[in-house]
Amino acid sequence: MAPALASALDAPTGEVVLTITGNITEKNNGDQADFDIAMLEALGVQNFETTTNWTEGKTAFSGPTLLTVLKAVGAGSTKMSATALNDYTIQMDAGTDDFPGPVIATKLNGEEMSVRTKGPLWLVYPYDLDQKFQNELIFSNSIWQLRSIEVAN
Template identity: 45%
Template structure:
């Protein structure tokens, strides 16, 4: 169960992310698109979506954590923007994200997970860009070692690699 302090920290983190991104505008991608966000968003750079190239992802505030996962033998370090920052950049509203991978794997992620658990959209693995063959270029990752409740199949399944699209519902 969450304590009031933990909930308060999550709210402060979400507010700071929104404040930091309020001056950030969504320009048109100049390079290969790595992420498309659709659905209940108000900040777009096409008529019906927000598209990001890797430089746009890199321009968002970056965060790093090291955690153990079921996919690697040793703890690994992930770096990328908070998922909540990506959602703030597109001014998302809704309750659920439908995340889609390059191979069309789909998973639903509660929007609340982004702020509540400090989920990141990793672009670096141990300080290096993540190749497609190694689960990249984008990988939604939970900080599994931070809370025992995250070390379950529910959250492992939500950690989608080779992410290509988010639909906010």
Template identity: 25%
Template sequence: MKCGKSCLIILGLILVLAAVGFYLSKNLIHPLNDSPIITNADSSSSTPPFPPVPQPAGNREKVLIVESAPSTSCGSKELVFSEKQLQELPQHTFKTRHTWAAEAQEFTGPLLADVLKLICPSAQNLYLRSLDQYSVMVNFKKILDYEAILALKINGKTLSIREKGPLWLMIDTDGHKVPTRSLDNLFVWQLYYIRVLTSDE
């Protein structure tokens, strides 16, 4: 077939069209990436044991209980953090949008990794539980790069229970370009218990 200048232009345009189609559909596909990190796949396993909400309920002295299961390489350990102890760890701050607010909000708190280092540095699978009985299992190694924090403050103000406090696991979704809504299951609010289920070695 004879192919002149216009033919080449058209070929180029077709390529551009294909690229545009791909680009547009890439944007469209985003909501489809459904929670690739949550390790609920192993749903046959029953809920791990968890302690009751520290009494008196809502106190700031026992905000977070971190435990490692006896089967992990770290052995059976338990640490109870007060709000003050968590504030003394290196604090990280970022501003991000998320599903439950119309505008971007600023979150401040210690890294989840820093907290885990104190009890089991090689932690892999975690069980997270909140005061309102929500729970989720997470593969910590997979979210390591997202630098999840245990937010203590929102817009500079201490998180109260009615504002989903005292701890809210949060990721800088804007900074890490996480597709909208894809990690929503992970953002446990009113978090009070972390159990290390498995570790690396």
């Protein structure tokens, strides 16, 4: 994967909500890349509505795609592990342009998410868009309270 940004990442000015480590070339804090909400949203936001196993009715999500965030840090792989605030960790592939991965949702129904409402970040897919987003692997990759990603070599 080639970096989406030609220069080093700026340091976050708000609360750090996501840390990316591992096989990355763009860093802003030692060996890692830290992001606040504004930095994530500055990468471009995808908006969609979908039903989920964890919410009632159609829910609106917005945030950058996981692939976009990985490109911004110059990830050398789409293979990664993602960890939530409660240390729940998954191994996953971030997807490809042909089979898109999740969005790192920063907003739910137009509002920032608190830890209580599965935030501040939630990996979500457009489950209603296609049957390929409706299986146990996709559901298990849909972690809320995302705090860190480690990109594999």
